[in-house]
Amino acid sequence: MKTKPWGQLFLERNGIRNTQARRAILEVMGQNPGHLSTEEVYRKVNERYPHIGLTTVYRTLNILSRIGVVGRFNFGEGKARYELIDGPNGPPHHHHLVCSRCGSIHDYTDFVEEELELMHKTERALSDRYDFRINKHILHFYGLCGECSETSE
Amino acid sequence: MKTKPWGQLFLERNGIRNTQARRAILEVMGQNPGHLSTEEVYRKVNERYPHIGLTTVYRTLNILSRIGVVGRFNFGEGKARYELIDGPNGPPHHHHLVCSRCGSIHDYTDFVEEELELMHKTERALSDRYDFRINKHILHFYGLCGECSETSE
DNA sequence: TTACGTGCAAAAGCTTTGCAGCTCC
DNA sequence: GGAGCTGCAAAGCTTTTGCACGTAA
Numbered sequence: 001m002k003t004k005p006w007g008q009l010f011l012e013r014n015g016i017r018n019t020q021a022r023r024a025i026l027e028v029m030g031q032n033p034g035h036l037s038t039e040e041v042y043r044k045v046n047e048r049y050p051h052i053g054l055t056t057v058y059r060t061l062n063i064l065s066r067i068g069v070v071g072r073f074n075f076g077e078g079k080a081r082y083e084l085i086d087g088p089n090g091p092p093h094h095h096h097l098v099c100s101r102c103g104s105i106h107d108y109t110d111f112v113e114e115e116l117e118l119m120h121k122t123e124r125a126l127s128d129r130y131d132f133r134i135n136k137h138i139l140h141f142y143g144l145c146g147e148c149s150e151t152s153e
Numbered sequence: 154m155k156t157k158p159w160g161q162l163f164l165e166r167n168g169i170r171n172t173q174a175r176r177a178i179l180e181v182m183g184q185n186p187g188h189l190s191t192e193e194v195y196r197k198v199n200e201r202y203p204h205i206g207l208t209t210v211y212r213t214l215n216i217l218s219r220i221g222v223v224g225r226f227n228f229g230e231g232k233a234r235y236e237l238i239d240g241p242n243g244p245p246h247h248h249h250l251v252c253s254r255c256g257s258i259h260d261y262t263d264f265v266e267e268e269l270e271l272m273h274k275t276e277r278a279l280s281d282r283y284d285f286r287i288n289k290h291i292l293h294f295y296g297l298c299g300e301c302s303e304t305s306e
Numbered sequence: 307t308t309a310c311g312t313g314c315a316a317a318a319g320c321t322t323t324g325c326a327g328c329t330c331c
Numbered sequence: 332g333g334a335g336c337t338g339c340a341a342a343g344c345t346t347t348t349g350c351a352c353g354t355a356a
Contacts, residue, residue: 017310017355038345053313058346060311074227078321079345097285106283111275118271122264123294130259131299132250138293141276146284170330170335191320206338211321231346232320 014067021056024049025064026084035073035081035105073138075105099145106145115139167220174209177202179222179237188226188234188258226291228258252298259298268292 008026011018028044029036036044042057061082065072070082075098095115097106123134161179164171181197182189189197195210214235218225223235228251248268250259276287 019311019355021312051313055314055347056312062346072229074229076225076227076233080229097279097283097287099285100288106285108279108283110282111278115271115275118268122268125264126250126261126294127296129263130250130261131302132252132259132294132296133302134250134294134296135253136295138291138295140291141279141285141287142289142291143280143285143287149284149286172330172336174337204338208322208339209337212336215321 010067010069016063016067020049021045021052022060024052025057025060026069029070029082029084033083035075035083037079037081039079041082071136075103075140077103095139095141097141097143097145099148100142101144101148104145163220163222169216169220173202174198174205175213177205178210178213178217182223182235182237186236188228188236190232190234192232194235224289228256228293230256248292248294250294250296250298252301253295254297254301257298 008018008023011022016022024045025041028041032040032044038054038058038061041061042052042054045052045057061070061072061080064070065082069085071085073081073083073096075081075096092109093112093116094107094109095112097108099105119137119139123137126132127134161171161176164175169175177198178194181194181201185193185197191207191211191214194214195205195207198205198210214223214225214233217223218235222238224238226234226236226249228234228249245262245265246269247260247262247265250261252258272290272292276290279285280287
């Protein structure tokens with residue numbers, strides 16, 4: 001039972017026009033899990049829709065992250081990375097392990113449950129104390145991955 | 154009892170030359186707690202040492218963050234921010250509350266103890282399971298600060 | 307129809323690099 | 332003396348913006 005793709009519902013629901021470029025970008029994001037840079041999204045979109053420009057990808061990813069369809073991450077490389085947040089093709093909530101040397105990024109979900117419990121508790125406490133309305137958190141662990149720690153002194 | 158400034162010990166210990174520019178940058182970082190951008194560090198350094206250039210500040214902050222004297226953060230503004238990590242003038246370990254609208258950053262230490270306990274436990278578990286040698290973590294909460302949530306619909 | 311979206315080119319940051327001269331050890 | 336550091340200018344990247352044209356609703 002094929003219904004209208006999820007991403008498009010999101011566009012309509014947010015009063016944003018459902019254009020080919022946006023469908024294409026959502027399609028690519030759905031088929032490529034992982035943390036894609038704008039350039040990477042652009043290249044994949046461009047394979048199938050050569051007329052769609054890089055500027056549009058930038059603009060679209062900005063919109064999508066603003067309305068919460070994709071998450072925007074920054075792993076200290078000097079450029080943003082994006083990932084579908086939710087829906088049928090989206091990954092479950094996870095946290096990140098980033099290798100400081102080779103830049104590889106590993107998602108993990110194993111301990112997230114336990115972490116989330118504390119996070120939410122903390123979020124409530126912080127909201128109360130600092131008058132801050134929290135809607136998202138980012139937890140990154142940095143270190144050396146297995147390969148890189150072998151080749152280091 | 155005034156002894157040799159802490160930052161300089163760090164330089165020597167890492168086999169990095171103790172130059173005026175580096176002393177100046179460490180001095181400024183020590184006197185200005187908070188998350189300074191490279192430009193901000195440069196301007197403050199430049200007030201007292203007008204001959205020190207922006208390039209040197211970039212290069213020095215890179216070195217200092219590599220050897221672990223300063224922490225490098227990215228709050229999604231498209232530029233890095235730095236902060237003295239430890240030592241006599243450094244702030245205690247803390248986490249961040251970032252306002253998505255106005256960009257203000259609030260440090261908190263209140264709940265960090267409890268968080269750290271879980272973080273360290275998680276770090277150990279992740280190290281074992283994913284063969285990852287973790288040496289640092291970043292926890293950011295994003296949301297709206299009091300002022301900004303008043304002025305939003 | 308018309309407000310919104312897009313492509314292209316140009317511009318605007320932030321950050322790094324090349325190179326000649328200077329400085330710490 | 333020599334390796335390492337610095338300043339300046341130039342270049343490199345990512346990201347944004349201006350504008351004329353195109354397109355969804």
